[in-house]
Amino acid sequence: MMKNGGRILLLVLVLSMFMTGFLFAQGGKEEAAGESEVTEIVYWQYFYETKEQTVSKLIEMFEAENPDIKVVQQTFPYEQYNTKVASSVPSGEGANIINLYYGWLPTYIDSGYLQPLPESKFSNEFIESEFFPLVGAAKFDGSYYALPTAVRSLALFWNKKLFAEAGLDPEVPPSTVEELVAFAKQLTETDKSGNYLQTGMTQELRAQLHHWVREVLIRQFGGTPYNEDGTQVTYNSQAGYDAFDFFVKLNTEENIGMPNFMTDDVTAFKSQMMGMTIDGSFRLGTFDALEELDYGVTELPSMNGERYNFASFWANGITSFTTGKELEASVKFLDYLTSETAMSMWLENVGELPAKKALAMKDEFKNNPKYGPFIRGLEYANATKFIDETAQRMVWIDAYDEVLLNGMSIKDAVDQAAATEQAVLDKYYSGK
Amino acid sequence: MKTKISSFIQIRVILLAVIGIFMLFPFVWMLATSFKQGADVYNLSIFPQNPSLANYKRLLSRSIFPWWFMNSIIVGFSVTASVLFFDSLVGFALSKYNFRGKKVVFLMILSTMMIPTEMLVIPWYLMANNLHWVDTYWGVMFPGMMSGFGTFLMRQFFMGIPDDLLDAGRIDGLNEFRIWWKIGMPLVRPALSALAIFSFIGNWNAFMWPLIVSNKVKMFTLPVGLSFFNGEFQSQWEMVMTGASVATIPVFIIFLLFQRQIIQGIALTGVKG
Amino acid sequence: MIQESASRRSLERTKRIWAYLFLIVPVIFYVSIRFYPTLQAFFLSLTNWDIVSKDKEFIGLTNYRNLFKDEVFWKTLGNTGKYVIYGLPTSLLLGFIIAYNIDRVKRGSEIFKAVYFIPYITSMVAIAWVWRWLYQPAPIGVFNKILIAVGLPQQKFLFSQTQAIFSILATTIWADVGFQMIIFLAGIKQISRQYYEAAEIDGANNRNLLFRITLPLLKPTIVFLIVTGTIRYLRIFTQVLNMTYQGEGGPLNSTKPLVLYIYRSAFQQFDMGYAAAMTVILFLIILAITLVQLRVMRSED
Structure with a gap:
């Protein structure tokens, strides 16, 4: 009996050590396989079933149009999302495009975690003429740092x-x-x-x-x-x-x-x-x-x-360690995420309102018996500047x-x- | 006299049973909720009106669920094996040998129980990131490979073993490692069983560190994966309960496997200061 | 004679070398995985680091000075004390009573053991949810429904500054009793039958046996449970996070324990330096208590 116990213990130990080593090595391999012609970018948001599904669909469509870009979506539990994001910041690695609550933006922008959106694609004039004015909560020192797909009221x-x-x-x-x-x-x-x-x-x-x-x-x-x-x-x-x-x-x-x-x-x-x-x-x-x-x-x-x-919103920003090809790809994807196609899909699948005014104010949305009251509410809504x-x-x-x-x-x-x-x-x- | 005693024992049994029902009640409720659907979830009754396996089907149909389960099993077993090995080795050294720095080492190890894990998460993450341990099993496991609690427990139990037994081994020419392995370890099997249960439970339920160190959904452990149902706006409580019910099963099996040994074994050696 | 003592000395030296060999890997592990990060946390308590910035500005003892002025800190410290002072003795006592009685049950003790241990192995999040429901006001709260049924006024439970902490403690104890029970049972089983037989011959009754034999012989077990239990109750966290409003330890911080405040400061306010300072204080408190307890334990030997 005693001998048996000892042997079993030893066996379990050796097995687990093996397994650890094996899986450890595997983890390394996967990383190496990632290097190729295709630019891979990582998108982070919190887990919400319909949001995850919608973004997956959008990624599929986006990748079909841009075969040289691969977007990896990673999601985390809602309640610990901010903790997770914050813990990853000191390492200078993690997501290229990240979905953040607008109330958290000040902290992350101050720390240098996000970079301003490039003027060439997202000029202030463009954003201010197309989007609802409440998106101004993402504007700091004259530049926009993040853009939403959808807003809420x-x-x-x-x-x-x-x-x-x-x-x-x-x-x-x-x-x-x-x-x-x-x-x-x-x-x-x-x-x-x-x-x-x-x-x-x-x-x-x-x-x-x-x-x-x-x-x-x-x-x-x-x-x-x-x-x-x-x-x-x-x-x-x-x-x-x-x-x-x-x-x-x-x-x-x-x-x-x-x-x-x-x-x-x-x-x-x-x-x-x-x-x-x-x-x-x-x-x-x-x-x-x-x-x-x-x-x-x-x-x-x-x-x-x-x-x-x-009104409030979750907005997508680009992290500051994203450069070169990754940055190019991220800008493209962000543009796609904030396109009218994405916004219409979002309204239908997630139930959040389009962030672009002209789209939201279309009669079919504005007079919709369920979404209508929310969209009409956006016209007289304020977004608190939360810290x-x-x-x-x-x-x-x-x-x-x-x-x-x-x-x-x-x-x-x-x-x-x-x-x-x-x-x-x-x-x-x-x-x- | 005899009838008096037996009736007294019956009162004891009844009392234990009544309190036992109270102990079980929330657990049973958890199970019951896992079989409920829709508005029934917010209905008080213990018995679901239309019991259904839909929640379980939904949980198991998430293609990723088996991964979470397997990850937890791998992490739970590996860490427990390591804890059993190292904690008993250290506990043995701290109770059976005299050397300089013994007290310091003991207090040092004990003091690791005094820092909330939450504070160590960021240094660990930086370490894991530098060494490319993020998204690996090793990354999830490394902080727990040895534990202060286990070392303390094993030290206490090894103290209860008479030195004569070990000396007998020395006369037979065994080296100290074999003395620990061949003589010491079998004598503390009950304590090892208890430690196995507690260590497995601790790692099985660990949440904060596995969350921080895993980015890929395939690397999540069960508690991290299940917390997906604890969502924004509102939690899907029936799914949380289903997940918790499924997660309890392996722990319960481990408990049943080891519990008999705990009781028997400690009778041999015992806890001594 | 000389030879004998020389060989004993060489044996002692061999044993010492083996002890160091046994400890070398674990010590490296503890120093690099546990102590280095802990020292980092201690260092952070002297800075105003906010996790997300690159620079950590050294600000001396400012965090500690602010702590002493922080009402919430004192409040959480007091709450933590309450959790230990009310929670630990109750769960120890209940754990003992249950273990003592299960030990005396002739048949079915295995079932009772499993039943009383189940709360300990159930997910704390699920437990917290169920208990939160039990404590709700009518029409869904079971406890309040019972109160109304017997003609008593509803109680606020989790929504009262005075009752909330005890409501959470009840849940904690409920989950903790199984752990205490298992270790008590082990301790009770270890006491040799001979002691009891000898005492019974002397005409001792049940109560005498309990107070003269069982309890004194259980002392090492009790002290072990007290040391680990104190640490566990001082670090109480998950149940409060899951049972209170927004996980904030309300109403009005009346249930917030120190570890929850540390967690919130670090990961919500991103005030890592401040959280680190509280961690240092918590560490010193636990260390002091443990040292005292270990000293008491030794004198009992």
């Missing part, structure tokens, strides 16, 4: 079945904020001790609603979230207090819902226990997959006749918790949020 989703059950017209969504609250009240159901059985609308700051408060409500209440160049927080004003007060009271006084109901707003809406939610066009696919869910989409409600929206989106989002979540859990006043909570967020901005801009 917000809209209001409503559940037609729940509307009918609550005695509301299932085809008429709220168009003003006042209607939103009134409808939500009718949609809310509780048991006799006040526990929610069904809620009227989402209250999920951590999802999309911190954008709603920041870029929509504050402006609707007559304020601005930031100054012109995005370096100063300006929502610690009466408009800011009013907007946040309005938002908090949806839960505490209007009693039309609460955060975390059914864990999150998407789950609540999917399982038909929440009447209305605010979300992006990327969610259409999620909801369409559920046959039993009958819903409509409309523009975000207005207040005093004013409408605002929040650290997670931290800046936490600021609002913490302010909310301070009011609800610690009984802090609205004013103090907003002031504290503003101070914390200003510190994030100062740290970044003072380092420049």
Whole structure:
């Protein structure tokens, strides 16, 4: 027995050492095989099933047109994508073309990780005349560093079945904020001790609603979230207090819902226990997959006749260690990724909106019952100049918790949020 | 008296069973969710309304899944083998010999347990990159080839072996390496089994480093691959649960294989300070 | 006489040479793979490196000075302490009780062992998800549904500053008990029957046996579990990342442990220097605790 155990252990050990050596050598071989006439470039994005598939199709089409270029797509889990990208930076290797959230661009551009897009192909005039103005968030010191295929905005989703059950017209969504609250009240159901059985609308700051408060409500209440160049927080004003007060009271006084109901707003809406939610066009696919869910989409409600929206995007940049033939190939591929062909495919397969204005504003898109509200929303949308989106989002979540859990006043909570967020901005801009 | 004892034991069994159900509940829920589809996923019940294997089919049909599984197996077994070999060798040296610097070496090895892996990831990546270890198995494995935990464990167990047994080997003319291999190792097989389980589990679930060091999707280990389902906007929980269920099976087999040995063996030697 | 001592000395020398031979490869490994990177991290704590820049500016002890002014740092340090102080003894105690009882079950102990060990081998991400659901408010949270059913008010669990840390601890302990149990069982099995038989002849009852024989003889096992358990609880991370809002250790940082703060500083704020400084502090804390524990362990021998 003892002898056997020893032998087995030895065997496993030797085997594994062999295997390691073998596979190690293989890894080396593959690298050597890569050298040939064909220029190989690497594209990185995070994993999202339809995005990965769409890019694969685009690569196929691109390679057919450019037989001397090979594009390798590598994808990584969404939650760790930024960690993965950052860790690869010090080594000076990795992707040639990389897909980054626009809010991360400042950090990566400052560090010299991205190079400005070549003027010859992507001149400022060309970009500014063709793309939506919010793409300006990728412009630093006069040059563009990245271009999106698609952009995103917000809209209001409503559940037609729940509307009918609550005695509301299932085809008429709220168009003003006042209607939103009134409808939500009718949609809310509780048991006799006040526990929610069904809620009227989402209250999920951590999802999309911190954008709603920041870029929509504050402006609707007559304020601005930031100054012109995005370096100063300006929502610690009466408009800011009013907007946040309005938002908090949806839960505490209007009693039309609460955060975390059914864990999150998407789950609540999917399982038909929440009447209305605010979300992006990327969610259409999620909801369409559920046959039993009958819903409509409309523009975000207005207040005093004013409408605002929040827009954002993921953009493709070229890394600075990409030179020579690789750079040429990367520019070609980036051009292809931001072509109208790619954008139409993207809208159809991923559900994100074309970044080029003329294409998005085509009647078939603009008046589409599902995409239309988002596209129309782009016309009055702002993109926050995020430095650290997670931290800046936490600021609002913490302010909310301070009011609800610690009984802090609205004013103090907003002031504290503003101070914390200003510190994030100062740290970044003072380092420049 | 006898009936009293047996009824007492039964109460014990009932209690253990009740707590056991509580222990199992989340696990069973995980399994149940893996058989659910669509809105049913967000339904509370333990029993799926329309149990289906669709999630498993979807998981296994991803052509890349077998690769992830195999990568994890290769990494798990290789690292575990190396850990068993080196940790017991070092543990033996630290418990059975007297030499200068022994305490320093022991504390040094122990202190490797005190640094969060997250902080070492970037230096390791730079190292792996310079030596062209990125996207290789060796790249995934090298930081874990020896472990402070295992060395500590093996040291404790070797301390429990009487020196006389080893001296007997010396009289027979065995060299020290053979004494460790032929006499020491068989006596600590239980500890080796425990270490094998813990080391395999640790590497099987390792996430951060395999993620950083692999770029090619074919080189991902199972946890890295499965985290694809934890996506932007919302996680596909039924897929996460299916993946976790599949990932648990090999670990459970390893546990069943080794658990009997742990219990029996420690009875022979024991943990001693 | 002289010959004998000479041969013993030569044997000792041979053994020493063998010991060095055994250690040479591992020491090279530890120095290059573990110590060199660790020293790099220590060095980084004196810089303001942000991962993505090429230059690392030396800024002396600024990071440490900022740490002492950082409320969140103190908060996370306190939370980490809570995890250890409340979590470790509870899981040790439960692990022991379960092991002690499983040991006394005549039939089916193998099944119980497997059942209690299953949480330990299940993926933490999956576990965190299931538990997060259990803690939700009604109508989906099981715990709250039970509370409502028996006429009690709903509890906030993960969304309360006071309850959240204990809710996460409950999950942690649930997953950790199996690990403690296995090692306790091993320890219990090692105690010779003879001790018990001798005591039973003296008329000792069950309780006497437990406190006079089982527990004292388990001391080495307990100390081993305490040393490794302290390190494990001080490095608590994955469950908090997966059970809280955005993985931020909320509400209002009430559950954020030090390692999570380190991770966020390094890979979200890209403040590598600051994260490295916290790592150094964590390292010193663990080292100090371990040294004390090892000293206690030796005196018990």
